[in-house]
Amino acid sequence: MEEILRELSKRIRKEQYETWFREFKLVGQKEDEIEFSVPSGFVRDWLNRNYLPEIEASVSAALGTQRRIKLSLEEAGTVAVGTEALATGTAASGGGGTDRAEGDLMTPRSPDAISPEVVSRAIQNIEGQGPTRPNGFEGAAVAGAAALPGTNGDLPFNTSYETKLNQNYTFEQFVVGPCNRLVQAAALAIGENPGRAYNPFFIHGSVGLGKTHLLQATCHAIRNKQGTPKVLYLSCEEFTNRFIKSITKGKLEQFRDFHRNVDVLVIDDIQFLAGKEKTQEEFFHTFNALYDDQKQIIISSDRPPLDIPTIEERLVSRFKWGLVADMEMPCFETRVAIVKRKGLCRGVDMPDEVAYYIAERIDTNIRELEGAVIKVLGVATITEREITEALAEEALRGVAVARSNQVTLDEIMNVITAEFCITAREITSKSRVQTVSMPRQIGMFLSRELTENSLEEVGRFFGNRDHTTVLYAVNKIKTRIKKDRMFRDLINSVTVRLQSPGR
Numbered sequence: 001m002e003e004i005l006r007e008l009s010k011r012i013r014k015e016q017y018e019t020w021f022r023e024f025k026l027v028g029q030k031e032d033e034i035e036f037s038v039p040s041g042f043v044r045d046w047l048n049r050n051y052l053p054e055i056e057a058s059v060s061a062a063l064g065t066q067r068r069i070k071l072s073l074e075e076a077g078t079v080a081v082g083t084e085a086l087a088t089g090t091a092a093s094g095g096g097g098t099d100r101a102e103g104d105l106m107t108p109r110s111p112d113a114i115s116p117e118v119v120s121r122a123i124q125n126i127e128g129q130g131p132t133r134p135n136g137f138e139g140a141a142v143a144g145a146a147a148l149p150g151t152n153g154d155l156p157f158n159t160s161y162e163t164k165l166n167q168n169y170t171f172e173q174f175v176v177g178p179c180n181r182l183v184q185a186a187a188l189a190i191g192e193n194p195g196r197a198y199n200p201f202f203i204h205g206s207v208g209l210g211k212t213h214l215l216q217a218t219c220h221a222i223r224n225k226q227g228t229p230k231v232l233y234l235s236c237e238e239f240t241n242r243f244i245k246s247i248t249k250g251k252l253e254q255f256r257d258f259h260r261n262v263d264v265l266v267i268d269d270i271q272f273l274a275g276k277e278k279t280q281e282e283f284f285h286t287f288n289a290l291y292d293d294q295k296q297i298i299i300s301s302d303r304p305p306l307d308i309p310t311i312e313e314r315l316v317s318r319f320k321w322g323l324v325a326d327m328e329m330p331c332f333e334t335r336v337a338i339v340k341r342k343g344l345c346r347g348v349d350m351p352d353e354v355a356y357y358i359a360e361r362i363d364t365n366i367r368e369l370e371g372a373v374i375k376v377l378g379v380a381t382i383t384e385r386e387i388t389e390a391l392a393e394e395a396l397r398g399v400a401v402a403r404s405n406q407v408t409l410d411e412i413m414n415v416i417t418a419e420f421c422i423t424a425r426e427i428t429s430k431s432r433v434q435t436v437s438m439p440r441q442i443g444m445f446l447s448r449e450l451t452e453n454s455l456e457e458v459g460r461f462f463g464n465r466d467h468t469t470v471l472y473a474v475n476k477i478k479t480r481i482k483k484d485r486m487f488r489d490l491i492n493s494v495t496v497r498l499q500s501p502g503r
């Protein structure tokens with residue numbers, strides 16, 4: 001099996017390999033057939049659809065003969081949510097080994113591990129708990145549903161699992177494009193199979209790209225399942241507030257009892273745990289308890305785990321056990337589809353050219369895109385005019401101006417061609433000679449650093465290349481910047497030139 005996996009890893013890009021083959025196991029083989037098991041129907045379908053040729057080729061290369069490939073589901077009960085498999089996956093991706101030896105995962109500390117002094121220090125430490133709610137709704141409020149039978153009614157937090165969700169944040173309303181297909185597929189798989197598909201599931205991406213929407217869509221999907229699973233969706237702020245209130249009211253034990261006994265725990269905007277040591281510690285133990293019970297944990301953040309400042313190392317490594325997926329700004333076509341969808345939500349079938357106009361204009365994030373749709377519809381209603389491109393232009397005039405000082409892809413191209421004495425045509429050509437490919441990769445890197453364009457958009461701009469090519473280029477340049485001082489200086493000088501006001 002090792003040989004087959006080695007062959008597979010040669011044929012499949014690392015990120016994809018780690019995502020889809022981490023729990024790929026040999027079940028048995030016959031003369032003309034070889035059978036592997038995978039953890040879910042979703043993964044099986046995905047592999048069948050996308051990776052069958054690579055699997056076949058790897059099997060032939062490893063065994064020296066061709067076999068028919070059979071993919072079956074891992075038997076229920078034998079899947080220990082693959083802690084070993086996940087740990088291996090992390091080791092392969094991080095290169096730094098795993099911290100499974102830390103040893104405390106399987107034995108969460110006893111509930112009284114926090115002493116009274118710690119508690120009082122914690123309360124002193126708790127600053128910035130005020131109304132820092134980032135984006136209105138999600139901070140939110142728990143619905144006033146009935147208290148859980150058998151619990152004490154005067155607990156300082158709501159003991160209903162029915163935390164309020166936005167009814168529009170469903171999978172049906174979530175528009176899928178190349179930029180978010182993988183993360184949406186993973187969320188769907190979790191919705192179908194919580195606790196088994198990927199655990200934890202960590203979504204990151206900058207503000208307004210649909211993290212909350214996807215988290216809540218997953219909650220809706222799980223809540224609609226039979227047996228009414230206990231799905232608890234909390235903003236990080238709400239989790240923190242509950243914890244603090246429970247300490248102050250002497251109800252820590254009840255807090256733990258409740259939060260460690262859910263089927264699915266969803267924490268939105270986990271970056272707000274930064275600097276809140278005691279809440280982090282509590283979350284760490286909550287995480288461990290749930291993970292041990294194979295309960296699903298879903299987390300979102302505005303940046304990758306490693307980039308959250310003052311988040312403990314051990315928490316970061318927990319986040320990486322499962323699937324860490326990032327959300328990108330959707331490409332133009334997907335933005336058009338979103339504009340249309342948002343129009344339909346409001347009962348308007350937006351004309352194509354208006355949708356194109358808005359999608360072209362607004363490429364910062366989807367919340368702004370939605371804001372633009374609302375604005376255009378609003379102006380049309382108030383002025384009783386038809387929704388046309390001219391009207392959209394008028395309505396969005398102020399919005400578009402705000403972005404005029406951003407570096408554009410064209411400017412990056414100009415600077416690169418001047419710096420390396422080559423033409424734009426060469427940059428976008430198929431040529432792979434170093435003198436052309438290196439400047440091209442630098443251009444892709446700068447585009448990702450200095451503009452808001454998605455991987456797809458950058459790829460398309462630099463000669464219709466695939467988003468994985470852009471990702472590869474970005475990583476390559478990053479690595480070289482770290483290792484090579486002269487190279488770093490070069491990149492710095494180009495960056496400075498691009499950012500100077502009179503460029």
Ligand code: ADP
Pocket residue numbers: 135169173174175176180205206207208209210211212213214338341366367370
């Ligand atoms: P985040 O949590 O990442 O800041 P949100 O989930 O709040 O972003 O998304 C902002 C708005 O954009 C929401 O109204 C959401 O419905 C919408 N949105 C984001 N992504 C999509 C998508 N792929 N399809 C449809 N609407 C989307």
Ligand code: MG
Pocket residue numbers: 135138208211212213268269
């Ligand atoms: Mg959000």
